[in-house]
Amino acid sequence: MTMRLAMKNISRVFDNGKTKHVVLENVGFTIGTGEFVTLLGPSGCGKTTLLNIIAGFLPATGGTITLNDALVTKPGPDRGFIFQDYALFPWMKVKDNILYPMKRLGVPKAEREERLGQLMALAQLQGKENLYPHQLSGGMKQRTAVIRALAARPQVLLMDEPFGAVDFQMRMIMQEEMEALWLKDRTTVLMVTHDVEEAIYLSDRVIVMSSDRGRILEDIRIDLPRPRQRKGDAYHHYEDRLIDLLKTALGTGPAEEARGDSRATVALASAAQCAAEYTGCAPQELAAMGERA
Numbered sequence: 001m002t003m004r005l006a007m008k009n010i011s012r013v014f015d016n017g018k019t020k021h022v023v024l025e026n027v028g029f030t031i032g033t034g035e036f037v038t039l040l041g042p043s044g045c046g047k048t049t050l051l052n053i054i055a056g057f058l059p060a061t062g063g064t065i066t067l068n069d070a071l072v073t074k075p076g077p078d079r080g081f082i083f084q085d086y087a088l089f090p091w092m093k094v095k096d097n098i099l100y101p102m103k104r105l106g107v108p109k110a111e112r113e114e115r116l117g118q119l120m121a122l123a124q125l126q127g128k129e130n131l132y133p134h135q136l137s138g139g140m141k142q143r144t145a146v147i148r149a150l151a152a153r154p155q156v157l158l159m160d161e162p163f164g165a166v167d168f169q170m171r172m173i174m175q176e177e178m179e180a181l182w183l184k185d186r187t188t189v190l191m192v193t194h195d196v197e198e199a200i201y202l203s204d205r206v207i208v209m210s211s212d213r214g215r216i217l218e219d220i221r222i223d224l225p226r227p228r229q230r231k232g233d234a235y236h237h238y239e240d241r242l243i244d245l246l247k248t249a250l251g252t253g254p255a256e257e258a259r260g261d262s263r264a265t266v267a268l269a270s271a272a273q274c275a276a277e278y279t280g281c282a283p284q285e286l287a288a289m290g291e292r293a
């Protein structure tokens, strides 16, 4: 199955009544079937904003997104989303976390169970079905989040800094596990990161965004064999090039504004909203499930 995700002239302005903050202006790029694409840019350049617009969690103030020529306006099962903290339901066993999106979509029971088996094998999580998320290692939690997002058979998987919350060594292990899983499944991925090494290790293409209204500085193809090795001249050449680009990306940025408290509040509110949208559940419904557990 082919797929084409196209972002055209995406703009986003945050207007608090007093000041207007243009975070994205006329940002555009396209992703094709089976590509692993990374958005790389300095903190605050608008990566999460852009990903949330693509997911349908946040409206753009200008421009269009199309998935196979259909306009994207709201969240949908065609776009899987993995949050930074994985957002697994802590009160559900691993298997129920994975079955949940399929139940919401009305997939028949026999098919759900079959797909569960396939996904558990894909992520090498057999035997962990009846554990709760807190009983898993960091890598297992991440794999559970990936296969939960894959359960609904999305056309594209959106990931916002999926390895952000772990230490250096664990991060490398998780990147390797991610690559292994992706090599078996080949779902199209759009990932956000500010880590150069991670971008090179995982991506077919790295799109470098600047702090200047999210302007795309370069769209670089990473032409290295898979599975990737973190060494060699070509690898280090990409590293040097991306580090230079990131310096440019930072240098062109406007003074930081509208950060701090308001942003944290927004992040919290949108996390709840996102969890609700992703699962197709009302926030109250999610809260009630938490209480029942």
Ligand SMILES: Nc1ncnc2c1ncn2[C@@H]1O[C@H](COP(=O)(O)OP(=O)(O)OP(=O)(O)O)[C@@H](O)[C@H]1O
Binding pocket: 014, 021, 023, 041, 042, 043, 044, 045, 046, 047, 048, 049, 050, 194, 257, 258, 259, 263, 266
């Ligand atoms: N809801 C909002 N209201 C006002 N400003 C916002 C809102 N969301 C984001 N911003 C601002 O938009 C800019 C981009 O934020 P965004 O979270 O997209 O950055 P990022 O590239 O993901 O950064 P990081 O790498 O730190 O996660 C920031 O200056 C931020 O303060």
Ligand SMILES: [Mg+2]
Binding pocket: 047, 048, 049
């Ligand atoms: Mg972000």
